[in-house]
Amino acid sequence: xxxxxxxxxxxxxxxxxxxxxxxxxxxxxxxxxxxxxxxxxxxxxxxxxxxxxxxxxxxxxxxxxxxxxxxxxxxxxxxxxxxxxxxxxxxxxxxxxxxxxxxxxxxxxxxxxxxxxxxxxxxxxxxxxxxxxxxxxxxxxxxxxxxxxxxxxxxxxxxxxxxxxxxxxxxxxxxxxxxxxxxxxxxxxxxxxxxxxxxxxxxxxxxxxxxxxxxxxxxxxxxxxxxxxxxxxxxxxxxxxxxxxxxxxxxxxxxxxxxxxxxx
Amino acid sequence: xxxxxxxxxxxxxxxxxxxxxxxxxxxxxxxxxxxxxxxxxxxxxxxxxxxxxxxxxxxxxxxxxxxxxxxxxxxxxxxxxxxxxxxxxxxxxxxxxxxxxxxxxxxxxxxxxxxxxxxxxxxxxxxxxxxxxxxxxxxxxxxxxxxxxxxxxxxxxxxxxxxxxxxxxxxxxxxxxxxxxxxxxxxxxxxxxxxxxxxxxxxxxxxxxxxxxxxxxxxxxxxxxxxxxxxxxxxxxxxxxxxxxxxxxxxxxxxxxxxxxx
Numbered sequence: 001x002x003x004x005x006x007x008x009x010x011x012x013x014x015x016x017x018x019x020x021x022x023x024x025x026x027x028x029x030x031x032x033x034x035x036x037x038x039x040x041x042x043x044x045x046x047x048x049x050x051x052x053x054x055x056x057x058x059x060x061x062x063x064x065x066x067x068x069x070x071x072x073x074x075x076x077x078x079x080x081x082x083x084x085x086x087x088x089x090x091x092x093x094x095x096x097x098x099x100x101x102x103x104x105x106x107x108x109x110x111x112x113x114x115x116x117x118x119x120x121x122x123x124x125x126x127x128x129x130x131x132x133x134x135x136x137x138x139x140x141x142x143x144x145x146x147x148x149x150x151x152x153x154x155x156x157x158x159x160x161x162x163x164x165x166x167x168x169x170x171x172x173x174x175x176x177x178x179x180x181x182x183x184x185x186x187x188x189x190x191x192x193x194x195x196x197x198x199x200x201x202x203x204x205x206x207x208x209x210x211x212x213x214x215x216x217x218x219x220x221x222x223x224x225x226x227x228x229x230x231x232x233x234x235x236x237x238x239x240x241x242x243x244x245x246x247x248x249x250x251x252x253x254x255x256x257x258x259x260x261x262x263x264x
Numbered sequence: 265x266x267x268x269x270x271x272x273x274x275x276x277x278x279x280x281x282x283x284x285x286x287x288x289x290x291x292x293x294x295x296x297x298x299x300x301x302x303x304x305x306x307x308x309x310x311x312x313x314x315x316x317x318x319x320x321x322x323x324x325x326x327x328x329x330x331x332x333x334x335x336x337x338x339x340x341x342x343x344x345x346x347x348x349x350x351x352x353x354x355x356x357x358x359x360x361x362x363x364x365x366x367x368x369x370x371x372x373x374x375x376x377x378x379x380x381x382x383x384x385x386x387x388x389x390x391x392x393x394x395x396x397x398x399x400x401x402x403x404x405x406x407x408x409x410x411x412x413x414x415x416x417x418x419x420x421x422x423x424x425x426x427x428x429x430x431x432x433x434x435x436x437x438x439x440x441x442x443x444x445x446x447x448x449x450x451x452x453x454x455x456x457x458x459x460x461x462x463x464x465x466x467x468x469x470x471x472x473x474x475x476x477x478x479x480x481x482x483x484x485x486x487x488x489x490x491x492x493x494x495x496x497x498x499x500x501x502x503x504x505x506x507x508x509x510x511x512x513x514x515x516x517x518x519x520x521x522x523x524x525x526x
Contacts, residue, residue, distance in 0.1 A: 161350040164320055168344045169367045169415075170337070179363065183354045260353035263397055 050230035059234035065219070070238050072215040076132055076204040077246070080139020081197060088144050089189065092151035097173075106152075113145045117203065121210040135207030135215070142203035143196035150192025154185030187261020190254040197250055201243045216242075266330035266341070266419065268294040268317060268451065273326030275312055285476035286312050290326070292470065292479065296418075297449040302470045303462035304512060309477025310455045311347075311423050317453055318344055318421045330419075340368050343412030345422040349404035351396035351411075358383070358392040361410045368415050375414060382410040385444060402433035409441070413448075422454045426461070434458075435493060438465060442491055463504045464491055471508045480511040 208217025223231035365375035
């Protein structure tokens with residue numbers, strides 16, 4: 001009977017996972033090898049474009065400094081991102097439930113988004129100084145927008161039949177929010193978080209470019225100025241790895257917290 | 265234990281540009297523990313009528329009463345099954361069934377016992393901890409029916425609950441629904457676009473015609489209970505079917521003509 005067999009058409013992520021990882025990795029290794037060969041054959045100066053092996057050597061020599069500056073950037077990124085979640089999600093909830101705020105604050109927030117954050121960074125440094133705080137604030141500003149937009153749209157696009165269901169059960173607004181609206185919005189919130197986390201690292205680096213004594217952005221700026229190009233590259237690799245790891249950390253979190261979003 | 269009464273009911277949908285009469289001149293009394301089916305072509309307003317009976321939407325004119333009491337808000341004594349299962353994807357089968365109990369504040373130990381009983385009756389044993397997406401469409405709709413029954417409603421409203429299912433699953437579920445109803449009588453209003461389904465299930469069939477939606481005829485079904493599929497081949501069944509087809513077809517004859525311009 002068709003009625004008793006369960007669906008088995010859910011994509012098995014682990015069986016295809018191997019291929020989706022191995023092919024890009026092989027391609028990347030080939031490109032790096034080509035880079036190494038070109039630098040050697042053409043005799044390109046190290047300060048202009050260092051060979052991959054030299055970048056690796058530099059990264060090993062400077063591992064302590066790289067680790068420290070990475071930790072600083074990671075700290076700024078995570079704090080700014082967390083702050084954006086802490087402020088953005090509750091604000092989105094309030095905006096969804098209040099027509100007044102929808103008509104007053106929300107349009108202003110959207111307008112503010114078109115202001116380039118890079119241009120705000122020097123002002124923040126002017127006002128708050130050179131510590132971690134201005135960087136955290138830039139990360140916050142960069143992350144805030146995707147999070148509030150994604151949360152607002154998620155909370156607003158609950159399937160109508162779910163709302164008819166809670167209506168038919170005489171549910172209070174709070175019950176509807178806790179049991180239906182918020183869980184419905186979770187996949188959308190995760191989309192916002194994934195966009196925000198990639199921007200967050202960029203935000204931290206921008207802050208460090210403007211004025212800092214540590215962080216990977218600072219390291220890149222200083223080592224470029226001193227023509228230690230291999231070190232700048234090593235810092236760049238650290239930034240990229242950090243960005244990718246943070247992104248996948250959120251994917252993994254989503255898999256455990258809101259798996260129904262990716263099943264649609 | 266209500267008798268549901270609808271008097272001089274009208275529903276008009278208004279938008280900025282036009283107002284569309286969806287239902288006109290609806291008068292209907294549904295007795296306690298009666299199984300009433302509403303059948304009609306698409307666009308005849310039968311789902312709208314059901315939602316008005318459930319007080320999910322308000323009529324433009326007219327009155328809805330349960331036992332003479334005027335109703336304007338959904339009642340906790342009413343369970344609803346929608347056309348789609350509408351199961352929450354983040355809840356297991358059991359937790360979906362228990363949702364109304366949580367919202368209505370029913371004592372959880374009683375609700376759990378009821379849920380176990382309903383799960384057994386619906387043939388869902390062993391699937392309690394499954395996620396909705398792991399079930400077939402028919403099983404999902406069984407879960408939705410269990411959910412509608414968990415609060416022990418005395419009225420069950422069903423809006424084309426089997427419309428998205430294949431024909432065999434549909435018949436199975438229809439007969440199962442009748443078994444459940446036989447064991448635990450309640451007032452059922454069941455909307456469908458299938459004439460055989462409407463006759464097979466009902467004590468009375470409300471046949472509606474479209475544009476605007478109105479009750480074309482109400483037919484008492486004199487087939488013996490319990491109903492079996494063989495009833496569908498009896499002369500009586502065919503007679504009911506012809507009557508319904510006639511009143512529905514008779515009143516909608518003008519549609520092809522007006523559409524003939526194209």
